[in-house]
Amino acid sequence: GSRLLRxxxxxxxxxxxxxxxxxNRPFFRIVAANSRxxxxxxxxxxxxxxxxxxxxxxxxxxxxxxxxxxxxxxxGAQLSRPAEKLLGLAGFLPLHPMTVTGAERLRRxxxxxxxPEAAPADGSAEP
Amino acid sequence: MAALGARGSAALPxxxxxxxxxPARRALAADAGxxxxxxxxxxxxxxxxxxxxxxxxxxDLHKVFRPVKKGLKPPHYKLMTEAQxxxxxxxxxxxxxxxxxxxxxxxxxxxxxxxxxxxKVLEGTETAKYVFTDLSYSIPHRERFIVVREPNGVLRKATxxxxxxxxxxxxxxxxxxxxxxxxxxxxxxxxVFQQDRHEDVxxxxxxxxxxxxxxxxxxxxxxxxxxEKHAKYDLLRSTRHFxxxxxxxxxxxxxxxxxxxxxxxxLLEDATSLITLYHMLHPECQSxxxxxxxxxxxxxxxxxxxxxxxxxxxxxxxxxxAYEEAMATSSAS
Numbered sequence: 001g002s003r004l005l006r007x008x009x010x011x012x013x014x015x016x017x018x019x020x021x022x023x024n025r026p027f028f029r030i031v032a033a034n035s036r037x038x039x040x041x042x043x044x045x046x047x048x049x050x051x052x053x054x055x056x057x058x059x060x061x062x063x064x065x066x067x068x069x070x071x072x073x074x075x076g077a078q079l080s081r082p083a084e085k086l087l088g089l090a091g092f093l094p095l096h097p098m099t100v101t102g103a104e105r106l107r108r109x110x111x112x113x114x115x116p117e118a119a120p121a122d123g124s125a126e127p
Numbered sequence: 128m129a130a131l132g133a134r135g136s137a138a139l140p141x142x143x144x145x146x147x148x149x150p151a152r153r154a155l156a157a158d159a160g161x162x163x164x165x166x167x168x169x170x171x172x173x174x175x176x177x178x179x180x181x182x183x184x185x186x187d188l189h190k191v192f193r194p195v196k197k198g199l200k201p202p203h204y205k206l207m208t209e210a211q212x213x214x215x216x217x218x219x220x221x222x223x224x225x226x227x228x229x230x231x232x233x234x235x236x237x238x239x240x241x242x243x244x245x246x247k248v249l250e251g252t253e254t255a256k257y258v259f260t261d262l263s264y265s266i267p268h269r270e271r272f273i274v275v276r277e278p279n280g281v282l283r284k285a286t287x288x289x290x291x292x293x294x295x296x297x298x299x300x301x302x303x304x305x306x307x308x309x310x311x312x313x314x315x316x317x318x319v320f321q322q323d324r325h326e327d328v329x330x331x332x333x334x335x336x337x338x339x340x341x342x343x344x345x346x347x348x349x350x351x352x353x354x355e356k357h358a359k360y361d362l363l364r365s366t367r368h369f370x371x372x373x374x375x376x377x378x379x380x381x382x383x384x385x386x387x388x389x390x391x392x393x394l395l396e397d398a399t400s401l402i403t404l405y406h407m408l409h410p411e412c413q414s415x416x417x418x419x420x421x422x423x424x425x426x427x428x429x430x431x432x433x434x435x436x437x438x439x440x441x442x443x444x445x446x447x448x449a450y451e452e453a454m455a456t457s458s459a460s
Contacts, residue, residue, distance in 0.1 A: 054255035058256065066272070068263070095246060103252045
């Protein structure tokens with residue numbers, strides 16, 4: 001752990017998503033908090049937000065306070081995996097390798113689903 | 128069509144720069160260099176042009192401080208001496224001057240078309256695009272980073288409309304809506320203009336749009352065209368939109384209606400300032416050369432202008448005659 005953020009004993013600062021909103025309507029706040037706190041509990045600072053549902057213009061709106069993010073990263077905060085993926089999509093960090101892997105796996109699964117459809121279709125259309 | 132440019136903004140006083148939140152000078156250095164290489168054309172923002180436009184706007188205190196719909200309060204009465212009344216009038220004039228500061232006239236902004244990264248691997252993973260806004264508090268809105276990650280993996284800068292929407296969502300400004308009201312569509316503007324509410328529409332437009340957005344320019348031009356068609360110039364007199372309207376008419380050489388209106392209302396100084404501005408904007412026209420040679424003033428200037436440049440000569444001659452007769456009878460009696 002970093003020498004800088006020595007709050008109370010144990011735990012480290014993470015930048016992660018805190019879930020809010022209501023039933024069937026999620027809303028994430030990007031938050032810097034002690035890792036041992038509850039997911040939606042008391043945090044050190046809110047660094048942004050993400051609305052996972054697309055709006056009327058077909059966009060998922062996300063806000064990131066890059067200045068404060070840079071401060072916390074400079075102090076030695078860690079990032080959760082979804083936070084890293086989001087920042088990779090935003091262009092602040094390089095693309096997360098799992099994003100690439102996930103995309104390739106999805107593509108391969110879709111190909112496999114199309115091929116068995118094609119093969120029995122050919123088999124039934126032939127005779 | 129003459130360029131309504133921000134090129135001459137090097138000459139802009141510091142007060143107006145801060146008020147209009149124009150970008151830093153170094154960004155405009157390229158434009159300033161070009162402007163000097165070509166003929167130094169007077170811009171909307173020059174001191175001389177602004178003083179002339181301001182004089183023409185007039186200062187009707189009753190119209191500027193017309194009652195605005197506010198909460199209902201019982202009226203305030205004060206007992207004042209003559210000196211206090213003069214002091215209060217002077218303060219009112221100062222306040223009216225701040226209310227009459229003209230909104231900027233800028234060129235239409237260039238569309239943003241910048242791709243930051245292309246990641247073909249991400250194609251097909253997402254269904255909607257992500258819009259990321261930088262929420263750092265101390266950056267001016269013009270320099271804020273707003274990027275869009277499309278479903279095909281392209282990371283590009285957001286368009287101007289997306290930028291305005293996102294900035295209004297995260298940093299809301301009073302009087303501005305996230306989605307512009309349907310009032311500003313072309314079909315609906317006609318209805319409002321028939322009710323003679325040009326000033327209200329223009330005030331709403333200034334609150335809603337940025338000065339260099341195409342919507343702002345389109346609404347303003349529609350308003351000015353409608354006023355010029357029906358000769359409703361007095362609607363905007365003593366408001367902050369008058370200068371912009373005069374500038375628009377001057378650059379398109381449609382000043383005849385305005386000239387007639389001014390002469391009919393016995394505003395000869397305004398008419399002469401109008402013609403001086405015309406000569407500043409179009410120095411190559413014949414009346415400008417004659418005026419410079421003869422160093423004409425007042426009514427002679429108008430007569431020369433009417434003979435050479437105007438389309439509706441007959442009407443203006445009639446109006447001038449009527450004015451001169453009125454002057455003669457009033458001086459005789």
